[in-house]
Amino acid sequence: MNRAAGVSEVAADGGRPAAVVPGRRGRPRSAAADSAIIEAVLSLIEDGVSIAELSMERIAREAGVGKATVYRRWPGKNALMLDVMRSLDVPSPPAAGLSVRDDLVSLLEFLRHRGLAKRGSALLRTVVSHVRAQPELWAEYHATVIRARHEALLGVLRRGVANGEIRADHDLDTLADLFVGPMLARALLHERTDLPEGLPADLVDLVLEGVRPGVRPAAATAAG
Amino acid sequence: MNRAAGVSEVAADGGRPAAVVPGRRGRPRSAAADSAIIEAVLSLIEDGVSIAELSMERIAREAGVGKATVYRRWPGKNALMLDVMRSLDVPSPPAAGLSVRDDLVSLLEFLRHRGLAKRGSALLRTVVSHVRAQPELWAEYHATVIRARHEALLGVLRRGVANGEIRADHDLDTLADLFVGPMLARALLHERTDLPEGLPADLVDLVLEGVRPGVRPAAATAAG
DNA sequence: CCGATACGGAACGGGGCCGTATCGGTGACT
């Protein structure tokens, strides 16, 4: 566990089970092994095994795979974990194009399912905890996954600013946090970590309309 | 690391370096050792040592203390970490009593300093990551620290509902997340994890007034 | 067919940590 995990072992190739070189001699890599290993990690974590208790040996055992087969694909646990994280990510939200409000809802809805949903939640929380605590891994994950999501959200917000649905007098990054943050808080801070069905819509409307009671017409109206 | 960390070793006494029994014979426990140990953990983490790399042996070494001295106080690493977390917590926010809006700001301001502030941030993030990943520890920490903060926030919100500053048509827990979540998002998701000075006030006003541009009595700026 | 590379399994030497025990010494009680 404590053998001073190689710092740059991730940056090397960015992870990934090493695409098989086309003009390759000999027996090809088994795709089954690839997924068996990833699945083993996920399954162990889902069973409540903390990351600290995960060793390469145990992972290989659970996957029914030789240790060498794991090391042939990843240089170490960090690189493996990074791929596990990536495997939890899905390509991208479609970004429908309805009203900005609806886009926001579906973006948060996407978050609700992915990552923060019931089953995956223990899983993602555990993995994220580990990655978060390791600067190298975190930087990589941030650049890969989080930034993409953030950009998607920013896109929607920009559209909202352009068409007047979103106020223009604040930093867009801050506004983005207003939408994502409550989901995060709910998933991380409370005892029940599953996110109820209607939450995204509720949150979006609340954030849009504000917490103050004053009644608002749907669109802009000069009050006072 | 992987010796199946005793599950209930925390619940026993809830941690804490074992208050010295009054009618006690012999040499009393050294309070200096108590704090040296806690400080050692903090210092190591601040130096970027991941929790997985923290061993009781190393902690004792860093603290200039015999291993036995550590084990005399805490039954294991989990209990120790729990106390370390607690040591990061400060008694409580004063809860001033100005306008509800101002109370919210100072509550978030309190959060900004405590826990999420610059220096403590790496520290708290690391420790929290570890605790979060261990259900036993998390439950304990949640019951002790998080619940208290949440209740304080709920109190302010209730006052707001009573005097009309806060809308009454939503779950208070949800509203609470609206305020805390963005702070969390900012501290956890971004690359710069320090929270700028004016953030709490900005957030509170944004959440209160809403993200829609429609002009409101209190807010001047009308966009587009 | 042959050489190359993969596979699962097992073993290797090296190392760190766990939690306990045992030192000689120390200091606050009675």
Added chain:
DNA sequence: AGTCACCGATACGGCCCCGTTCCGTATCGG
């Protein structure tokens, strides 16, 4: 003065893990 629990230090057996290397076998390209 005497007692007794503390102190730091050191050592212990046991365990697990690391990352590599070696098997014998399987499966590809040439």
